[in-house]
Amino acid sequence: MFGSTLRPRALRAPVLALAVLMSGGLAAVTPGTAAATGITCTSDVATSNALGPATGWTEFVETDGSRGAESEGAIAYGGNLPTAMTVGTHLTGYAASAPALVVAGTHGQWFNLSRGSAYVSPQSGVNFNGGGHYLPGNPVDFGAAFTELRALSTSWGAAPATGTVTTGTVGGNSGALVLTGTSGSLNVFTLSPAQAAQLAGGAHVGYDVPSGAVTIVNVPGTSVGVAGQAWIGSGSSWSQASDGNVKGVYNGIVWNFPDATSVTLDYGSAWVGHLLAPRAAVQVVGGGHNIGQVIARSFASSRETHLNLFPSQACVPTPPDTPGTSDVTITKSASTTNPHGGDTVVYTLTATNVGNAVATGVVIRDELPAGVTFVSASAPCAQAAGVVTCQVGSLAPGASVTKKITVTATPIAGAGPGPHSQATHWLTPYKAEAQVDLEAGQQRTVTLGCAPGDYLSDGQFRVDHVDQGTGTIRDVRVLASRSDSASTWKGVIRNDATGRAQAKAFIVCLPQRTEANGHRHGLSEDAAVPSLTQSYAAGRHSATLTCPTGTVPIAPGFDLSSASAELVGSEYSTAAPRKWTFTLDVTAPVTATYTARCLRTTVDPVNGHTHELRFTHVVQTVSVPGHTAPEGTEYQVICPDDAKGVVATFDLPPGVRHVGNDPRLKARAFRLFNDTGTAQQATIDLVCLHDRTGSGQSGSPDPVEVVNTATVSSASVDANPANNAAAATVTVRPGSATAGASGFLRVGRGKAKVSVVSALPGKAKVRVKARGAVVAQGKVKLRPGLSVVARLKLTKAAKRTIVRAGKVRVVVDPARGKRVQKVVKVRR
Structure with a gap:
């Protein structure tokens, strides 16, 4: 059903967590900022970090807070924050040691801190989900900050x-x-x-x-x-x-x-x-979430605050004089974005101090990902174990330094029958759930996550009960249900009944790799995340997202600006397997944002072969009586014996409401509510993933997307510890070549060495030609996706010929794949 993949798969190196380096303890630092950009002001002053001490804080509050929903960014309170919350879900690339949660007064239990570290006293009540820790001292001088x-x-x-x-x-x-x-x-x-x-x-x-x-x-x-x-x-x-x-x-x-x-x-x-109200008690009593920073004397809100930071460089009216701080940032680009395997790629890294004080001890670091092999780097950069480190020293305000790193793209073989064509691999999806209790009028944000590295395939609420005489299940509204990352789900639910309501949140997860069968293959998603935002008047409206060729949509999600709309359709079609269609019933103007993730249907290549994932779409039509039970009527859709349900889908007529479903892996139990008095026909269905992959195919027909992230750090206090990373992406194209030479030919006493990269296992003959003659030859054992060194015997005469030539032609002739030649430089 799903054809061969033509879109790239991603290979990513982890972003380095950057410490705030200090002498004598913590300093008043800001946790993050929007990306710095070159800017030309037509009036007033181009300013770095114009919000001063509030730079990078999504909530920056002088005294107390009362919160009932998450913040996607970092928060700092100079007083009490008795209600714990989820913090920092969107602080990507954030340093584990950088402050992301500060409460100077008393605090609630338990905060879920997705990124960064925390200052609270006493040191308790924080779940560190991103590798952070408790800070020994308060990094914010709130008195001085709010005076400014x-x-x-x-x-x-x-x-x-x-x-x-x-x-x-x-x-x-x-x-x-x-x-x-x-x-x-x-x-x-x-x-x-x-x-x-x-x-x-x-x-x-x-x-x-x-x-x-x-x-x-x-x-x-x-x-x-x-x-x-x-x-x-x-x-x-x-x-x-x-x-x-x-x-x-x-x-x-x-x-x-x-x-x-x-x-x-x-x-x-x-x-x-951004709300700049440093003298005010700010209270949110209704409506949607905040998209921007909140700077206030106190802050009370049961709504989310979303990460959208003020630019790190901006044109503003002349600000008061503030002490200078350094702020190092980095950009990165590649000489080509679509190389063939075996081609040379040059990365250009530029570190800039966009602050207004000297940055000292500046270091650029680039951890090369799988898919490229190091060749050389600008002085004084050095490479060890695939990590390139450049000691830059000091950078004056506005100064930049540029370094180049040269690599070879690993070849990718085209697909064909595998050596063990009947071999398959197991996959075992799993689920997670959480109880959600809602007081009358309460809105809650719930976040659930798969195991690190695993993939979210589905997530939603199921409404179970509303206190008798206080309303119906229709009074509990879902405002958002979407993936927050490849492995996390976030939902927003509100109880408009006059009594309490109970619900559950469920997610379904896919393992990041197949189960062991001598080796394991990785699953992967396309880098593009389809998204569509639409504004609607009252009525029934539909919208469709499309995934790239070779992928299937999973984790369909939506986010509504208000409770005046309801999701009545979330549909997949076997006839159009890359599309997902959403349908809303709207009672008043609303804006909806739709998202999905795109799972590649081909697993990552290992040992020179891949497998296809196999899916079955089970569709069922049910008759929903005109008066269902208060909690709705349950219907089940069941997968084939050798498959598990990974994404639920449905299409409902007017008057019928989907109040959630329970993933039981083999089956999905839907709850449908109808109080129209008339029986209605509804469609409920389930996308099922088979327990075993398809048989093996040699090589991979996919281009490979190689994401390479570089970081910059400094020994001086950096104004924005979250803007210190940049990535460059190259998409390596497959071809008939399966192996090739990389880097230089190094000559020594009686031997020559050259690196060989390959997409398939096996052996290869290696020959070196200088001035038209073969001067060295030998054999090498190839390792898929890795660089191996071919060691070739040299006579004294051959060595002299090679050194005089300065350049030689290296011929690699693999047992599986065509012969490849490449001219390389000679080094001694």
Whole structure:
């Protein structure tokens, strides 16, 4: 059913966790930032880390907090935070030693810290899921930080307006505040008291500003309210704000409340922009999540805060003078992105100090991944065990240094019958679950994860019960159910009943490798993650995601801006196995973001061969009575005897609600709820993965995606310990060649050495030609995916000929594959 794969598979080296190196203890450091970019200001000042001590903190609060949902970024509270939460789920590439959770007062139990380290006192109540630890001291001076931030807020509040605020229609909503700015660097808006009253009264906000520009909205008043919804666009074309159209695109929007002591948000969609309210008690009483940083005196919210950091370099009104700090960052590129196996690739790494103080002890480190073989590097870089280290020394503010690393791409053989064509491998999916209890009116975010390195294939809630007389199962709404990474699932569920509700969260996981049968093959996903964001009016709407050729969609997910929509279809089709279709019933305008992961149907090559995964799609039509039980009626879909269910799918008619399903691996138990009074036909189905792979095929028809990540660190305090990594990706194309020479020919006393890389096992003859004559020859045993050294005997005369020539032709003739020639340089 699934054809041969033509998309690349990924080989990734782990990102190095960077320590904050100090003398004499911890310093006040910031945990992360958006990627630095070259920037030209048309007005005002180009500033590094303009939010000063709040740089990189998704929640930065001077005193107390009350939280009821996760933060995707790092958080710091100068007072008490009695409610524990999940923190740092999106801090990718984050240093294990960098601070990601700081609570200076009392704290709740237990925090789930996905990345980084924590300062809490006493040192208890934190689950370190990313290799972090307890910090010995508080890394934040909150008093000094908020003195600086209040001065910053006042300064920006006094900046002259450069954009216009008008009343108009956005997304079909009249009476909206439309912010129109044309500068690609900095736009400043100042609301009048009357416009601030409109904002509090529920006026929608439309952003008509260039993406990437800094946009500062100054709001007057000491007690400020915000309602309505946020939209991105211009003229008659508007899209409701969501993660999909805001994150990384509109990361420079700041709502500044320089005089406010109270800010209340009751927003109908996701909040867009950073909240700069250093004097205010900020309270979120309704609406969606925050996309941006929260800087406040205190913060109370039962909604999530999503990672979308202010740019590390930005055009802002002139800030107050602040002490200088260094900030090293790195970029990386490859000389070619689509080499053939055996080709030479040159990586270019550039380290830059974008801070305003000298960075000392700067080191570039590149851990070369499988799929490339080291050849050489710029001085003074050195390579050991596949890791290239470059001691740079000091970098002045604005200074850069560039180093180059030369590698050979490992050949990839095309597919064909394997030496053990009947051999297969076992796969055993598994599930995880969590109980979810909801008080009346409570919204909860739940995160579940597979074992490290394994793959999430499905995840969802099942609503079990609502207290009698307080509502029905329909009053429990799922706002999000999606993969948060290749191995983690996140769901958001809300109880609108007047009594308590009980639910469960389930996930299904696939192992990262087949079970041992002499060896193990890895599973892999395509690097591209299909995603689509759509804004809808009331009605029934569908959207389809498509995975690349040679993959199948898994972990279908959605994220809604409000509870005014319900998922009634999540469908796979054997006729179109790369597509997944979602269907929503919408009662009021809503924005939906759909996602899926794309699992390669060919396992990774090992010992020169691969296998195909095998799937069966089981479809069942059921009749749902007009009045089901309060918890819904259960129906089962069962896989074949030799298969396990890995993704549930369904298609429901109007009036029937899917209240979840329980993965029992061999079967899937669906709960369907119907109170329309009329029996309805519904489709429930299950994608089943067979226990055994298909038979072996030699080589691999896939291109191989090689992701190479480099890091930079410094001995001086670095302003942003999370912006110190960069990756370059090359896609190595398969061909008829299965082996080839790599690097140089090294000559010594009586011997010549040359590295040979191969895609298949076996033996190869190696010959060296100089000036048209064979001057050395021998044999070598090949190892798939690895570099081996061929040692060839040399006569004194042959050595003289080789050294005089300076370059020789190395001919590799493998037993399996065509003869390959390559000209290489000679080294002694």
